[in-house]
Amino acid sequence: SAVISQKPSRDICQRGTSLTIQCQVDSQVTMMFWYRQQPGQSLTLIATANQGSEATYESGFVIDKFPISRPNLTFSTLTVSNMSPEDSSIYLCSVVGTGGKNTEAFFGQGTRLTVV
């Protein structure tokens, strides 16, 4: 299993500002994933963060809006840039357990972001 710590747990931000969310894992993992959970919506994968390379973004998400860092195998950050009220969501960090694809995904507690 993996224990994931996310910070901050929640924040209220002014529009036009940026927020950086941190994700710390208690073990080394190759890939880390960032999801967004908009109010009343399902979780949507934003990007996959690989250590030592650029993050891979899903359709509809761009690096300028959601820059990601992955400095080592246990840590990643997601920045929500130039925020607008539409960015109000829960953002979750996730990792997949070792053993290949046939394993479960572990999630952090999420960051609840409100943009005013």
Add this chain to the structure above:
Amino acid sequence: AQSVTQPDIHITVSEGASLELRCNYSYGATPYLFWYVQSPGQGLQLLLKYFSGDTLVQGIKGFEAEFKRSQSSFNLRKPSVHWSDAAEYFCAVGPHQTGANNLFFGTGTRLTVIP
């Protein structure tokens, strides 16, 4: 394209009653299937998963789910609900090629348990 449908947005059951949460998926091949629970203020916790083999899967907290290929369904069941089961439940699929590396989630079903 993959998709997951949870037709019930909100379900209310009495404590001790049985529960079934519906999940239908759309995918060209048999995907990997998951059920997660999200309690208020908590992260997602895996209840159970299906990759292959026995189509009736047992999970934690007394939950089980049955994979029915002919109906493209993976419904979650519990014979007797406890008040602590009140939470949001998400069905998810992982494409066969990537498994849990790229999950597609349903919109969730909120469960309310009344005394």
